Amino acid sequence: MSEIKAYGAHSATEELVPLKIERRELQPKDIAIEILYCGVCHSDIHTARSEWGPARYPVVPGHEIIGKVTAVGAEVKNFKPGDAVGVGCLVDSCQKCPACEDGLEQYCENGATYTYGSPDKISGGHTLGGYSEKIVVDESFVLRIPENLDLAKTAPLLCAGITTWSPLKHWNVKAGEKIGVVGLGGLGHMGIKFARAMGAHVVMITTSEKKGEDAKKLGADEVLISKDSEAMKSHASSFDFLLNTIPVNHDVEPYLNLLKRDKTMVLVGAIEPLSNVNGGTLIRKRRNLAGSLIGGIRETQEMLDFCGEHQVLPEVEMIDMQGINQAWDRVVKADVKYRFVIDMKSLK
Amino acid sequence: MSEIKAYGAHSATEELVPLKIERRELQPKDIAIEILYCGVCHSDIHTARSEWGPARYPVVPGHEIIGKVTAVGAEVKNFKPGDAVGVGCLVDSCQKCPACEDGLEQYCENGATYTYGSPDKISGGHTLGGYSEKIVVDESFVLRIPENLDLAKTAPLLCAGITTWSPLKHWNVKAGEKIGVVGLGGLGHMGIKFARAMGAHVVMITTSEKKGEDAKKLGADEVLISKDSEAMKSHASSFDFLLNTIPVNHDVEPYLNLLKRDKTMVLVGAIEPLSNVNGGTLIRKRRNLAGSLIGGIRETQEMLDFCGEHQVLPEVEMIDMQGINQAWDRVVKADVKYRFVIDMKSLK
Numbered sequence: 001m002s003e004i005k006a007y008g009a010h011s012a013t014e015e016l017v018p019l020k021i022e023r024r025e026l027q028p029k030d031i032a033i034e035i036l037y038c039g040v041c042h043s044d045i046h047t048a049r050s051e052w053g054p055a056r057y058p059v060v061p062g063h064e065i066i067g068k069v070t071a072v073g074a075e076v077k078n079f080k081p082g083d084a085v086g087v088g089c090l091v092d093s094c095q096k097c098p099a100c101e102d103g104l105e106q107y108c109e110n111g112a113t114y115t116y117g118s119p120d121k122i123s124g125g126h127t128l129g130g131y132s133e134k135i136v137v138d139e140s141f142v143l144r145i146p147e148n149l150d151l152a153k154t155a156p157l158l159c160a161g162i163t164t165w166s167p168l169k170h171w172n173v174k175a176g177e178k179i180g181v182v183g184l185g186g187l188g189h190m191g192i193k194f195a196r197a198m199g200a201h202v203v204m205i206t207t208s209e210k211k212g213e214d215a216k217k218l219g220a221d222e223v224l225i226s227k228d229s230e231a232m233k234s235h236a237s238s239f240d241f242l243l244n245t246i247p248v249n250h251d252v253e254p255y256l257n258l259l260k261r262d263k264t265m266v267l268v269g270a271i272e273p274l275s276n277v278n279g280g281t282l283i284r285k286r287r288n289l290a291g292s293l294i295g296g297i298r299e300t301q302e303m304l305d306f307c308g309e310h311q312v313l314p315e316v317e318m319i320d321m322q323g324i325n326q327a328w329d330r331v332v333k334a335d336v337k338y339r340f341v342i343d344m345k346s347l348k
Numbered sequence: 349m350s351e352i353k354a355y356g357a358h359s360a361t362e363e364l365v366p367l368k369i370e371r372r373e374l375q376p377k378d379i380a381i382e383i384l385y386c387g388v389c390h391s392d393i394h395t396a397r398s399e400w401g402p403a404r405y406p407v408v409p410g411h412e413i414i415g416k417v418t419a420v421g422a423e424v425k426n427f428k429p430g431d432a433v434g435v436g437c438l439v440d441s442c443q444k445c446p447a448c449e450d451g452l453e454q455y456c457e458n459g460a461t462y463t464y465g466s467p468d469k470i471s472g473g474h475t476l477g478g479y480s481e482k483i484v485v486d487e488s489f490v491l492r493i494p495e496n497l498d499l500a501k502t503a504p505l506l507c508a509g510i511t512t513w514s515p516l517k518h519w520n521v522k523a524g525e526k527i528g529v530v531g532l533g534g535l536g537h538m539g540i541k542f543a544r545a546m547g548a549h550v551v552m553i554t555t556s557e558k559k560g561e562d563a564k565k566l567g568a569d570e571v572l573i574s575k576d577s578e579a580m581k582s583h584a585s586s587f588d589f590l591l592n593t594i595p596v597n598h599d600v601e602p603y604l605n606l607l608k609r610d611k612t613m614v615l616v617g618a619i620e621p622l623s624n625v626n627g628g629t630l631i632r633k634r635r636n637l638a639g640s641l642i643g644g645i646r647e648t649q650e651m652l653d654f655c656g657e658h659q660v661l662p663e664v665e666m667i668d669m670q671g672i673n674q675a676w677d678r679v680v681k682a683d684v685k686y687r688f689v690i691d692m693k694s695l696k
Contacts, residue, residue, distance in 0.1 A: 099609060107609050107633060109585075170634070237457075253621075261447060261455050264636070271628035273601075280619035282639030285455060286518070288612070289637045291630030 005347050006132035007321055008060035012050035015325045016131070019058060023136045024123035028075040031139050033085055038130035039064025039155035039316075040340035041186065042247060045328050047117050052271075056117055062130025063089040063115040064158040064341075066151050076139045084151060086143040086304065087135060088158035089294050091115050091127060095140065103298035105141075131321065133347055143301055146308025156186060156314040156339040157307060159294065164191040164243060165303040166295030167266040168198065175199025177240035180224070182255055184211040187245035187268060189338040190314060192218045195243070197310045203239070205255070214337070218315070226254060237261070237285060245269050251276045256287055264288040314339050320346035353695050354480035355669055356408035360398035363673045364479070367406060371484045372471035376423040379487050381433055386478035387412025387503035387664075388688035389534070390595060393676050395465050400619075404465055410478025411437040411463040412506040412689075414499050424487045432499060434491040434652065435483060436506035437642050439463050439475060443488065451646035453489075479669065481695055491649055494656025504534060504662040504687040505655060507642065512539040513651040514643030515591060515614040516546065523547025525588035528572070530603055532559040535593035535616060537686040538662060540566045543591070545658045551587070553603070562685070566663070574602060585633060587611060592618070599623045604635055612636040662687050668694035 006021045026032055044061030046052045065087040069079050079085065092113035093100050099107035106112055113121060116129030129135075145154055164187050173179055179200040181191040188204075195202045196219035203222045204215030212223035224235055232254055239258045247269035253276045255265055267274075267290070277289060295303070307313065315338045319327050327340045354369045374380055392409030394400045413435040417427050427433065440461035441448050447455035454460055461469060464477030477483075493502055512535050521527055527548040529539040536552075543550045544567035551570045552563030560571035572583055580602055587606045595617035601624045603613055615622075615638070625637060643651070655661065663686045667675050675688045 104609070249627075261452075267627045267631060269627075271626075271631055273624050273626045276621050277625040277637070278619075278621045279597075279615045279617075279639060282637065283615060283619055283641050284639070286638065286640050289625070289630065290634065291627060291632070292634050293631050 004133045006060045006128065007324055007347070008058040008128070008131065009048040010058050012048070012055065016048070016328075021060060021128050021132060023134055026071055026073045026136060027122060027138070028073040029138050029140070030073040030136050031069055031076060031079050031085070031142050032071040033065070033067040033087065033135050033137065033142070034070050035065055035067040035130055035133060035135060035344045037066040037152050037155045037344060038062040038342045039159065040324070040327055040331060040342065041159050042331055043159070045331060056126040059117060060128035060131050061116055062132070063087070064155040064160070065115070065130035065135060066145065066155045067135070070134075072139070079139055079142060079144075084145040084147070086145055086154065086158050087115060087130065087137050087141065088143065088162060088300055089115055090297070091137050091141045092121060102296075104296040106294045106296060131324070131342065133344065141297060143297070143304055146305060148311070149308055150313060152318060152341055152343070153313040153316050154307070155341045156190070156316060157304060158300070160186040160190050160314065160339060161307070162295035162300045162303055163187055163268050163292070164245070165194050166299055167243060167268060167292040168194050169299065170292065171241055171264055171266065173198055173200055173241055176201065178203065178238060180205045180239045180242040180258060181220070181245065182242060183245040183247070183269070184215055185245060185247070185334060186336070186339045189218055191243045191245060192220050193312050196220070197306070197312050203235075232258070239263060242266070243268065248272065249274055252289065253278050253281060256281045256289060259285065259287045261285040261287070264290050266290045266292050268292050316341045318343050322346060352481045354408045354476065355672055355695070356406040356476070356479065357396040358406050360396070360403065364396070364676075369408060369476050369480060371482055374419055374421045374484060375470065375486070376421040377486050377488070378421040378484050379417055379424060379427050379433070379490050380419040380482065380484050381413070381415040381435065381490070382418045382482055383413055383415040383478055383480060383692045385414040385500050385503045385692060386410040386690045387507065388672070388675055388679060388690065389507050390679055391507070393679060404474040407465060408476035408479050409464055410480070411435070412503040412508070413463070413478035413483060414493065414503045415483070418482075420487070427487055427490060427492075432493040432495070434493055434502065434506050435463060435478065435485050435489065436491065436510060436648055437463055438645065439485050439489050440469060450644070452644040454642045454644060479672070479690065481692065489645060491645070491652055494653060496659070497652075497656055498661060500666060500689055500691070501661040501664050502655075503689045504538070504664060505652060506648070508534040508538050508662065508687060509655070510643035510648045510651055511535055511616050511640070512591060512593070513542050514647055515616060515640040516542050517647065518640065519589055519612055519614065521546055521548055521589055524549065526551065526586060528553045528587045528590040528606060529568070529593065530590060531593040531595070531617070532563055533593060533595070533682060534684070534687045537566055539591045539593060540568050541660050544568070545654070545660050551583075580606070585609070590614070591616065594618055596620065597622055600637065601626050601629060604629045604637060607633065607635045609633040609635070612638050614638045614640050616640050664689045666691050670694060
């Protein structure tokens, strides 16, 4: 075990403070990573504040991790010191159940180990995330970063990126299809970029004219203001797919009504009871309402490779570790375009 | 036009009474059918009582029609007098839109013509259903009844049958899969029979021990009492498909939680806002909540042919036309096993 610097919360009501943590000794299949950048996800805040159930303290958040390999275990085959790598929301899973065998470790039937706040099967205690200098991770959960990507900007791909990429691929979004992205935040802005890069006709669906303008700059072909009932009516039954990134409960009925027959709206944000799902709206056009959780390791690598090929990168605002509490305040107010990334040099 | 006997409602609050209606003259592609049997569907009641919006009166209900061809128009190719035929919920559609081209006339983008209560594009006025002696229908909406089927029992296949068959086929239910049927009424009892005939392991999911016993007699392999939270827990994440026939709003969350990853619960009854659809339950296992509306003409014929091959038939209770109001009272109280069928001889 080696003691390293981190930022974390000691309770649900405190701000994040500097603290010292330990990382496990390198296991045969482990990779030691010096963390260069870590994205700031709203989940970090929900977890640290025990908003998603009681957290294990201290919480060291951070699951959009980019770094360089500093050492590898004796049995590691695919990485070497100096490699640019990423770690997302997952650091372990059973590797044996049907979900793991399908490359969908996020749905591990024996419980995936999340990058922070999960019981740690190897070192005991609970996992501690990327708001820190260093992390040690089984190589099966380490991603390779294409050489031509700007490392600082790559961090948010590990959660915001894969969470939107995975459903777009799973529901087989194709060039020429009319795809709606509902909600413009960290996830929504990646949804626009991916759907556009896949060749779709991308419609930003938002309550806000201002966000609509921003979405166009990010690549949206069209904007649909969801408060405009005439506009919503004119788009009824016209969408091939809806990626709904709204992170809280909302009235989903007006969006479901936008889907063509047999098409799907997938929720990636709202993990709570939803207002107004009308059975009739599903029945009348054989529509589907689905959910999707982050993505598996294999598809995360595919996404990173795609981003390398197509130069798809998030919009980020760089911060120092010391500015994290102010950054969180701004995340809560949705005042960020579109993802904070911590420059981990500031922690040294 | 010829005047024929029927039963119908003159207003939302009256009982059904005998009345005289007219049927259009035979068009070149029309078939004239002497009605032998007509099933009684809960939709008949909802429509006649204007519970699904203001009805066009008089309402002559009935969309589970079995009869014999008495005459055919000059251009009719596939039927001849004497043929045993059926007419379900649909009697016309645009025949040109993508849905019609896919053989899914129930989703016609220009509006399908329902067997009763729809504007009639040919004769003007509105359509009048099967609680009558005779009907005239375009041959494209007429089904052929396999010779070995008992005609009286066949009637409910035209709505209760196809409404459950269509989603089981669309979601590709296979032999050996674990399929849940939620709710045991006219639709649920057909769901059990079809899923069983397809080789699935069928679980009846019901609030009632008594209905569970009945379901076993109908072919269910297993019963899950939905009020038993321990039993529900032990079946969590274990179903390949759920056919939800509950006809009213209900808490769908406990059922969604029964689905394996990537699997679907399809609603065929509840055409209203649903209680408690939890986004998290969909997201955590990439589950789907969908709806399905009756079925197209092509698949209705496939279902009838399947029923002929496998001798799958509904359980029916025969009534005379004069007993319709008492029968409706019993339908409303869910006191029927599992479908009333009117013997139309009683109307002569």
